[in-house]
Amino acid sequence: MSPSEKPRLLTVGSVALDTIEVGGLVKNRIIGGSANYSAAAALRFAQPLMVGVIGDDYPEAWLELLERRGVDTTGIQREKGESFFWHGRYADDFSSRQSLVTRLGVFEHFNPRLPERYRGAEFIFLANIEPSLQRIVLDQAASPVFVAMDTMPCWIEGMCGEVLDIVRRVDCLLVNDEELAQLTGSSQPFEGLRKIRSMGARTVIVKLGRWGSILHREDTMFWTPAYPVERVVDPTGAGDSFAGAFLGCLAAYGCSSQRDFRRAMLYASAVASFAVESFEPGALLDLTTGEISQRFTFLRELINY
Amino acid sequence: MSPSEKPRLLTVGSVALDTIEVGGLVKNRIIGGSANYSAAAALRFAQPLMVGVIGDDYPEAWLELLERRGVDTTGIQREKGESFFWHGRYADDFSSRQSLVTRLGVFEHFNPRLPERYRGAEFIFLANIEPSLQRIVLDQAASPVFVAMDTMPCWIEGMCGEVLDIVRRVDCLLVNDEELAQLTGSSQPFEGLRKIRSMGARTVIVKLGRWGSILHREDTMFWTPAYPVERVVDPTGAGDSFAGAFLGCLAAYGCSSQRDFRRAMLYASAVASFAVESFEPGALLDLTTGEISQRFTFLRELINY
Numbered sequence: 001m002s003p004s005e006k007p008r009l010l011t012v013g014s015v016a017l018d019t020i021e022v023g024g025l026v027k028n029r030i031i032g033g034s035a036n037y038s039a040a041a042a043l044r045f046a047q048p049l050m051v052g053v054i055g056d057d058y059p060e061a062w063l064e065l066l067e068r069r070g071v072d073t074t075g076i077q078r079e080k081g082e083s084f085f086w087h088g089r090y091a092d093d094f095s096s097r098q099s100l101v102t103r104l105g106v107f108e109h110f111n112p113r114l115p116e117r118y119r120g121a122e123f124i125f126l127a128n129i130e131p132s133l134q135r136i137v138l139d140q141a142a143s144p145v146f147v148a149m150d151t152m153p154c155w156i157e158g159m160c161g162e163v164l165d166i167v168r169r170v171d172c173l174l175v176n177d178e179e180l181a182q183l184t185g186s187s188q189p190f191e192g193l194r195k196i197r198s199m200g201a202r203t204v205i206v207k208l209g210r211w212g213s214i215l216h217r218e219d220t221m222f223w224t225p226a227y228p229v230e231r232v233v234d235p236t237g238a239g240d241s242f243a244g245a246f247l248g249c250l251a252a253y254g255c256s257s258q259r260d261f262r263r264a265m266l267y268a269s270a271v272a273s274f275a276v277e278s279f280e281p282g283a284l285l286d287l288t289t290g291e292i293s294q295r296f297t298f299l300r301e302l303i304n305y
Numbered sequence: 306m307s308p309s310e311k312p313r314l315l316t317v318g319s320v321a322l323d324t325i326e327v328g329g330l331v332k333n334r335i336i337g338g339s340a341n342y343s344a345a346a347a348l349r350f351a352q353p354l355m356v357g358v359i360g361d362d363y364p365e366a367w368l369e370l371l372e373r374r375g376v377d378t379t380g381i382q383r384e385k386g387e388s389f390f391w392h393g394r395y396a397d398d399f400s401s402r403q404s405l406v407t408r409l410g411v412f413e414h415f416n417p418r419l420p421e422r423y424r425g426a427e428f429i430f431l432a433n434i435e436p437s438l439q440r441i442v443l444d445q446a447a448s449p450v451f452v453a454m455d456t457m458p459c460w461i462e463g464m465c466g467e468v469l470d471i472v473r474r475v476d477c478l479l480v481n482d483e484e485l486a487q488l489t490g491s492s493q494p495f496e497g498l499r500k501i502r503s504m505g506a507r508t509v510i511v512k513l514g515r516w517g518s519i520l521h522r523e524d525t526m527f528w529t530p531a532y533p534v535e536r537v538v539d540p541t542g543a544g545d546s547f548a549g550a551f552l553g554c555l556a557a558y559g560c561s562s563q564r565d566f567r568r569a570m571l572y573a574s575a576v577a578s579f580a581v582e583s584f585e586p587g588a589l590l591d592l593t594t595g596e597i598s599q600r601f602t603f604l605r606e607l608i609n610y
Contacts, residue, residue: 022409094492094493172350174580181398184436187397187398187399188399188534188535188536188537189515190515190533190534191533191536193533194535208516210366210494211513211516211517212516212517212528220606221533221607222607222608222610223517223530223607223608225528228495229493229495229527230493230495230496231493231496232493232501242341245525259610262609262610263610266610300610301525302526302527302528303527303528303608303610304567304610305527305564305567305568305571305605305608305609
């Protein structure tokens with residue numbers, strides 16, 4: 001398929017600069033953000049359309065690279081000021097991370113406007129931005145086939161009602177186990193899964209990092225392994241990469257049967273494993289179909305009974 | 306099969322009294338210990354032969370119940386003094402537990418002696434007791450078909466060399482991710498898995514609690530889901546139940562092919578899920594083959610692609 005024939009996946013989220021401290025290394029102001037990771041991860045499956053905002057400090061070379069590889073960046077707004085900046089530090093065993101600095105910069109007054117040709121995007125990923133921004137994007141979309149959302153603890157804490165309003169409008173919610181507990185008030189994750197579905201979530205994916213992920217949809221669950229990466233370099237963006245590849249795969253291969261969803265989970269797990277093997281989302285742009293398929297096959301074998 | 310026709314699984318470990326604090330409840334001096342949980346969990350698959358020691362405070366009614374249900378308790382030694390006692394408290398979200406009191410009592414001078422008819426046991430589970438005791442049991446066994454061991458942080462910290470000596474003598478090591486990191490010095494679990502195998506472990510099972518477990522054997526891995534229990538009452542004994550059912554299943558249905566091992570992982574996960582739904586191992590004695598099979602089938606479907 002040429003890029004223009006592929007189904008379109010609109011991703012909206014942060015287009016960030018990150019300073020990352022991990023395993024004794026410090027990487028200053030590298031490319032990060034949920035829009036970047038999810039778009040790059042979707043590239044082998046769908047035509048990514050990015051929505052976000054950058055300041056005048058953002059490296060244009062990165063955006064040019066995205067465009068050359070086939071990502072549509074028309075929806076990235078340019079504003080005067082500093083780009084979204086995050087400084088995070090991971091525990092040595094990756095069991096936790098600490099946000100040392102978060103500066104919203106131009107993101108503070110971000111008002112997402114979809115370019116005309118984005119409005120008909122068949123697939124949409126609303127990354128973990130403020131629920132009001134997720135709503136603004138949804139309101140501009142024509143009639144997407146499938147919409148997934150992420151969220152994060154600060155929104156659940158401060159505006160849980162608004163988060164749940166979006167949950168009810170979309171097809172799929174992606175959370176980690178901590179966010180699930182926070183959303184449902186249940187420390188028992190499988191009770192939490194039932195609760196969040198009774199609160200209106202149709203399809204739920206619980207992301208467990210290196211222990212895989214769980215899909216809950218209709219009356220069934222699918223337990224998805226993580227690809228066993230021996231040397232995690234930087235876990236940043238793993239969840240966004242998972243989401244981008246998941247939606248990209250639904251877009252490319254269908255999103256109606258249980259098998260469609262299970263296939264997308266395995267592909268998402270495969271692509272996310274590449275994301276954690278290096279800093280920045282750049283490596284995702286270079287992935288070949290063969291490399292992704294090899295890990296997909298490996299993951300299938302991990303659960304073959 | 307009548308009890309005497311079943312293959313025999315010798316389990317050696319603690320026969321304990323536990324005080325458990327969990328979810329706002331306190332249960333005083335209830336039945337606990339790795340030998341009890343593993344033997345009870347194996348009962349539907351194999352003939353359990355228990356080895357352990359109790360003081361004069363241990364409830365005889367429990368031992369009589371075990372005998373009536375078909376567990377051989379001849380190998381439980383009776384000594385003057387207090388039985389092994391553990392007082393533990395679980396975090397509300399079960400993410401951690403605290404040992405408040407551990408009193409070895411008669412366990413301090415425990416010298417395991419296998420009754421004559423135990424020596425030919427085909428399968429052996431060495432629960433998380435001191436490595437020197439594990440060695441004493443192994444030395445008395447004739448020529449078991451398959452031996453698995455567990456361990457715990459205090460032995461790895463104080464006598465890592467001795468733990469690894471046992472690892473090299475047995476067929477299978479069961480650990481949680483924390484113990485794996487401690488044994489291998491690697492905070493990256495999949496690197497740790499490779500390391501522990503290069504240190505001489507032939508088959509390794511990493512237990513992840515509610516997130517399932519991972520089997521590593523020969524060149525393959527099997528990613529095993531946990532049964533999604535909505536209301537965990539008490540996680541005590543889940544790992545020992547897993548081990549007992551795993552070995553019992555290998556004993557009952559074979560232990561040569563990859564499929565044999567994968568089947569045993571799924572059965573183990575099924576049985577362990579019953580263990581966490583109530584206090585004490587008593588409920589495991591009442592499990593029917595039908596109840597276990599139902600969860601086994603559910604788990605198969607969780608990973609069906």
